[in-house]
Amino acid sequence: MSFIAFGINHTTASVEVREQVAFSPDNIFDALQSLLSLPEVNEGVILSTCNRTELYVDSESSEALHLIRWLAKFHGVSENAIEPVTYCYSHDKAVQHVMEVASGLDSLILGEPQILGQLKQAYTEAKHCGAVSGNLERLFQNTFNAAKRIRTETEIGANAVSVAFAAVQLARHIFSDIGKSEILLIGAGETIELVADHLKQQGAQKITVANRTIARGEELANKLGANVITLSQLHYHLADADIVISSTASQLPLVGKGMVETALKARKRKPMLLIDLAVPRDIEQEVNLLEGAYLYTVDNLQAIIKENLKSREEAAQQAKLLIAEHVDAYLTWQQRQQNIDLVKQLRQQSAEEKERLMLRALNQIKDGQSPEEVVQELANKLTNSLLHAPTAGLKQAAEQNDKSTMNLLASLYGLNVPE
Numbered sequence: 001m002s003f004i005a006f007g008i009n010h011t012t013a014s015v016e017v018r019e020q021v022a023f024s025p026d027n028i029f030d031a032l033q034s035l036l037s038l039p040e041v042n043e044g045v046i047l048s049t050c051n052r053t054e055l056y057v058d059s060e061s062s063e064a065l066h067l068i069r070w071l072a073k074f075h076g077v078s079e080n081a082i083e084p085v086t087y088c089y090s091h092d093k094a095v096q097h098v099m100e101v102a103s104g105l106d107s108l109i110l111g112e113p114q115i116l117g118q119l120k121q122a123y124t125e126a127k128h129c130g131a132v133s134g135n136l137e138r139l140f141q142n143t144f145n146a147a148k149r150i151r152t153e154t155e156i157g158a159n160a161v162s163v164a165f166a167a168v169q170l171a172r173h174i175f176s177d178i179g180k181s182e183i184l185l186i187g188a189g190e191t192i193e194l195v196a197d198h199l200k201q202q203g204a205q206k207i208t209v210a211n212r213t214i215a216r217g218e219e220l221a222n223k224l225g226a227n228v229i230t231l232s233q234l235h236y237h238l239a240d241a242d243i244v245i246s247s248t249a250s251q252l253p254l255v256g257k258g259m260v261e262t263a264l265k266a267r268k269r270k271p272m273l274l275i276d277l278a279v280p281r282d283i284e285q286e287v288n289l290l291e292g293a294y295l296y297t298v299d300n301l302q303a304i305i306k307e308n309l310k311s312r313e314e315a316a317q318q319a320k321l322l323i324a325e326h327v328d329a330y331l332t333w334q335q336r337q338q339n340i341d342l343v344k345q346l347r348q349q350s351a352e353e354k355e356r357l358m359l360r361a362l363n364q365i366k367d368g369q370s371p372e373e374v375v376q377e378l379a380n381k382l383t384n385s386l387l388h389a390p391t392a393g394l395k396q397a398a399e400q401n402d403k404s405t406m407n408l409l410a411s412l413y414g415l416n417v418p419e
Helices: 015-021 028-036 065-075 079-085 091-102 114-128 134-153 163-174 190-201 214-224 231-240 257-266 285-289 298-306 310-366 371-399 403-413
Strands: 002-009 041-048 052-059 087-090 182-186 206-211 227-230 243-246 272-276 293-297
Touching (some): 002 015, 002 065, 002 091, 002 134, 015 052, 015 079, 028 041, 028 114, 041 114, 052 065, 052 091, 052 134, 065 079, 087 091, 091 114, 091 310, 114 190, 163 190, 163 272, 163 293, 182 190, 190 206, 190 214, 206 231, 214 227, 231 257, 285 293, 293 298, 310 371
Parallel strands (some): 182 206, 206 227
Antiparallel strands (some): 041 052
8 A cells, every 4th residue: 555645736737727626615525435436545635725736645556647537537627737737746755745735845835834724624524524544544643743843843933924924915015005905805714814814913904804604704804893795795895995805715706807897997997906815716817907907816926925935944944854753753653553464464373273273173182082192283283384484485595595584584483594
């Protein structure tokens, strides 16, 4: 069996490709069940965020072909379209990768903490679906422990940066006084909550939250002292917004070119900043063609993000050393489990042979045979049975002049190997 980490992320594929293979909360259960139906797959976890879609699989094969075929078929896309932008790690490299992902070392923003929560959610969903048991259970617990150590023992979380923070920084560059700007937040999930926190820290006061359900929108709006509207009311309120930041799980755009064009006319061409943090996108790409509309996606934020990385580089090196420790610990546990399995198998075989010969001996005594003869036969047969495999191994090693095997067997049985 092999542990595989397979997928695409912001470094290998554009947002256009990533959104084609993104999983939504509505289809994640079906996806996990479908993944487990593959004959090669024993366990699996699916992580899908705006920056990556990854499969973590305990597999009978270390090859990625069956996963490429499954991912393409599930989303109805061409294998040829996604194969060049995928990556596949196996064994220790895969263990290292999932720990680096959990710790934020493989994120668009180095050290961002949001990914750990997303990975825990992915693990929990897989657990509820019965897609996680022995090997992945141990791996993910080890991974979460590694991420926790890195957060507490390094400065990887200092000077907090995230996609949400980068979005607010961008808004500050364009609108120097956020306190006077009208801000529309579309969505009420974790990313928008982070955006809202950063906005409040920068002095934002005029915020409206648009969400599919009023109840969830009000929950966030009450924390901010903000107004709340439904998504169906967006076209009535869009013209009031100087800054629009969106992050939902919608599979279709919520803000189209026509809606923005109408809003700009009502604003008398006063500029509008739109930041789309969602994958798939919430805002149609064609909005960027409109004069006065400035649309940025998660891919456009990379330049801003790079400015926040310098202080984390040293911490990242420390984090990698900690990850190496946890990778070694997991691989040692895995090897120990394999050894335990071999020991169990050896003991079981010996116990079965003992029971077989003992039952034969007892039956012989019941049939009137001499107990002394039966015991003598039992001892001989049991000795021959236990020595058959090592004797055959020693003979074969001697014939092939395989000194390493001879030395190993001699060590196991306390023998002296002749010169």
